[in-house]
Amino acid sequence: MQWVNAIVQGMVTGGFYALFACGLSLLFGVMGIINLAHGDLAIIAAYVAITLVPATHLPMVWGFVVVVPIFAVGGYVLQRTLLQASLDRSPFTTLLVTFGLSVIIENVLLEVFSANGQSISIGTLITNSFALNNVITISWFSLTVLGVAVAVLGALQLFLSRSRTGRLIRAVADDREAAQLSGANYRHLFGVAAAIAFATVALAGLSYGMLTEFAPTSGVTTLLFAFEAVVIGGIGSLWGTLVGGIVLGVAQQLGAQINPAYQILAGNLVFLAVLAVRPRGLFGLRTA
Amino acid sequence: MTTVEQAVAAPPAAGALHARVTRGGRTALAGGAGALVVVAVLAVMPFAVSAADTTLLVNFFILLTMAVMWNLLAGYAGMVSIGQQAFVGLGAYGVLVLAMNGVNSFAAIPIAAIVCAAIALPVSVLVFRLSGGYFAIATWVVADTAQLVISSVTSLGGGTGHPVPGLSQLSPRAFAEATYWAALIVVVVALGVAYALLRSRIGLLMAAVRDDEVSARSAGARVMATRRLVYLVAALGCGAAGALLAVSQLQVQPGSVFSIQWAAEMIFVSMIGGMGTLEGPIVGTILFFLLQQNLAQQGAWYLIIFGSLAVVVAIWTPKGLWGALRQRTGLELFPVGYRLVTPDRADAPARPSSRRLRRR
Numbered sequence: 001m002q003w004v005n006a007i008v009q010g011m012v013t014g015g016f017y018a019l020f021a022c023g024l025s026l027l028f029g030v031m032g033i034i035n036l037a038h039g040d041l042a043i044i045a046a047y048v049a050i051t052l053v054p055a056t057h058l059p060m061v062w063g064f065v066v067v068v069p070i071f072a073v074g075g076y077v078l079q080r081t082l083l084q085a086s087l088d089r090s091p092f093t094t095l096l097v098t099f100g101l102s103v104i105i106e107n108v109l110l111e112v113f114s115a116n117g118q119s120i121s122i123g124t125l126i127t128n129s130f131a132l133n134n135v136i137t138i139s140w141f142s143l144t145v146l147g148v149a150v151a152v153l154g155a156l157q158l159f160l161s162r163s164r165t166g167r168l169i170r171a172v173a174d175d176r177e178a179a180q181l182s183g184a185n186y187r188h189l190f191g192v193a194a195a196i197a198f199a200t201v202a203l204a205g206l207s208y209g210m211l212t213e214f215a216p217t218s219g220v221t222t223l224l225f226a227f228e229a230v231v232i233g234g235i236g237s238l239w240g241t242l243v244g245g246i247v248l249g250v251a252q253q254l255g256a257q258i259n260p261a262y263q264i265l266a267g268n269l270v271f272l273a274v275l276a277v278r279p280r281g282l283f284g285l286r287t288a
Numbered sequence: 289m290t291t292v293e294q295a296v297a298a299p300p301a302a303g304a305l306h307a308r309v310t311r312g313g314r315t316a317l318a319g320g321a322g323a324l325v326v327v328a329v330l331a332v333m334p335f336a337v338s339a340a341d342t343t344l345l346v347n348f349f350i351l352l353t354m355a356v357m358w359n360l361l362a363g364y365a366g367m368v369s370i371g372q373q374a375f376v377g378l379g380a381y382g383v384l385v386l387a388m389n390g391v392n393s394f395a396a397i398p399i400a401a402i403v404c405a406a407i408a409l410p411v412s413v414l415v416f417r418l419s420g421g422y423f424a425i426a427t428w429v430v431a432d433t434a435q436l437v438i439s440s441v442t443s444l445g446g447g448t449g450h451p452v453p454g455l456s457q458l459s460p461r462a463f464a465e466a467t468y469w470a471a472l473i474v475v476v477v478a479l480g481v482a483y484a485l486l487r488s489r490i491g492l493l494m495a496a497v498r499d500d501e502v503s504a505r506s507a508g509a510r511v512m513a514t515r516r517l518v519y520l521v522a523a524l525g526c527g528a529a530g531a532l533l534a535v536s537q538l539q540v541q542p543g544s545v546f547s548i549q550w551a552a553e554m555i556f557v558s559m560i561g562g563m564g565t566l567e568g569p570i571v572g573t574i575l576f577f578l579l580q581q582n583l584a585q586q587g588a589w590y591l592i593i594f595g596s597l598a599v600v601v602a603i604w605t606p607k608g609l610w611g612a613l614r615q616r617t618g619l620e621l622f623p624v625g626y627r628l629v630t631p632d633r634a635d636a637p638a639r640p641s642s643r644r645l646r647r648r
Contacts, residue, residue, distance in 0.1 A: 034421020085603050095368050100599040103552045107588040227425045268433040279417040
């Protein structure tokens with residue numbers, strides 16, 4: 001029963017990884033940017049929440065009302081300035097620039113907030129749970145995060161396939177020149193895609209901060225989780241990312257069941273195994 | 289001789305009958321002679337400066353070795369790895385394991401480096417399945433995995449690390465000198481290997497693959513084999529740098545030898561100095577140490593400033609400081625590319641009029 005419990009807990013955590021990964025997926029899918037600062041941006045979201053939300057007298061759990069709009073605007077601005085400038089050079093440059101950003105963010109956070117771990121306190125909401133039987137208890141909060149992840153992925157899918165802006169974004173991603181000839185402003189559309197990606201990063205960062213302790217150096221770990229979820233699920237597949245997140249979550253929980261020190265290692269090994277056996281991922285449309 | 293080199297020799301078509309293709313020149317001779325003098329001066333440094341200064345120089349050589357290797361990977365072969373700290377850490381642990389089994393720590397440095405190259409071979413099979421940014425993060429996962437595996441081995445001290453045994457037999461002075469010379473040898477070999485590699489057929493192949501992989505493939509270039517060779521050489525070099533780190537710090541700790549900070553430093557140094565030039569990493573490393581020495585009291589700010597500088601350089605002068613200088617003056621101390629010299633401007637530095645096969 002302990003093992004079944006590990007699998008159930010892993011599946012619940014998987015939703016959280018998928019939430020992390022969808023911003024990464026979107027930026028790569030639309031602009032071809034691999035955002036190496038993705039994890040660090042999520043950590044910024046958590047720090048912004050503990051700094052700003054108390055001043056608004058909102059309950060902490062509603063912090064996303066404040067943080068998500070800030071991140072959406074920030075994402076648009078960053079895309080129109082720094083990211084677009086590096087994209088104009090080459091994909092190679094975006095890689096170096098986002099890596100630079102990652103290191104800068106991590107060290108600035110270290111200087112401002114110190115290396116001490118902190119967390120976003122939401123009181124008893126984080127401990128509330130329900131029992132399936134005498135071994136398996138599921139946290140309501142984790143289940144909510146899984147629900148949010150599914151909702152975000154579904155909304156994103158609908159937005160990209162049904163709305164005018166979504167279709168334009170897909171057109172620009174497929175063939176920029178042709179879309180431009182038809183009047184699409186790709187710079188603006190890239191900005192919109194980045195705004196959405198940053199909004200999901202903020203959501204993921206807030207859930208992370210509520211679920212566990214975070215520190216300026218947590219960004220690296222979260223980036224690797226998000227990336228592993230994307231590759232396991234298959235690059236280019238939104239729902240594959242959800243499955244990838246769940247596979248990663250289950251692998252980590254099973255690893256932790258063997259020895260708590262093996263949690264992250266087990267996830268990495270599953271990732272490397274997928275790379276060795278099925279480099280397109282479980283639902284991959286194409287290789288990276 | 290080879291298709292690539294024939295293509296290089298082909299351009300002088302119309303008019304320039306007496307043009308010749310060259311890669312040397314006066315500045316290259318001066319560069320070679322200057323390099324010899326610098327190495328000779330550095331070799332006698334321990335007799336002239338204090339122990340603190342030799343320690344600083346050892347750290348300089350270690351970072352420079354890493355930067356040269358990263359520049360080979362990214363600047364020439366177009367592979368952005370952010371997981372080279374895997375081999376830095378494995379090199380350091382290689383020395384530790386060998387020293388624990390009675391091998392002299394200095395003799396262990398080359399062995400550890402070769403072990404790193406051997407480990408890089410299966411790793412390359414995995415990570416080469418991805419390209420671009422996904423390759424970059426995959427190398428990072430490998431480094432993370434290596435750190436987690438090493439940290440779980442209790443006989444190597446687990447997460448807290450282990451001192452390197454056998455180093456206390458030497459007097460502090462003799463030890464400092466031996467470490468210094470070992471580091472100097474490693475960095476000179478690293479630069480020499482990089483220079484020789486880039487001037488060989490493989491150097492041309494690397495540039496061809498980086499600039500246009502599809503064309504290179506269709507011209508018959510063995511893309512995978514070339515990439516793999518460069519990856520193994522970079523693992524060897526980073527392993528040697530890590531092995532030096534273990535010896536100079538007398539102690540190996542997984543959180544420090546596998547730190548992402550090594551990747552950050554080697555990347556920033558190469559970017560700022562100029563990727564795709566042999567001189568760039570040298571210039572970048574000198575700048576890095578000047579900045580670090582002046583801002584040592586301000587915590588992590590040197591890394592923040594250096595990182596910001598790297599971002600600015602990447603966007604506005606992607607060829608780096610040395611690349612910008614070379615573009616203005618045509619100065620090349622260690623030329624690895626070919627250029628066309630027309631008779632009227634023989635031996636003149638490469639100006640727009642003398643067409644040059646650019647390496648970047």
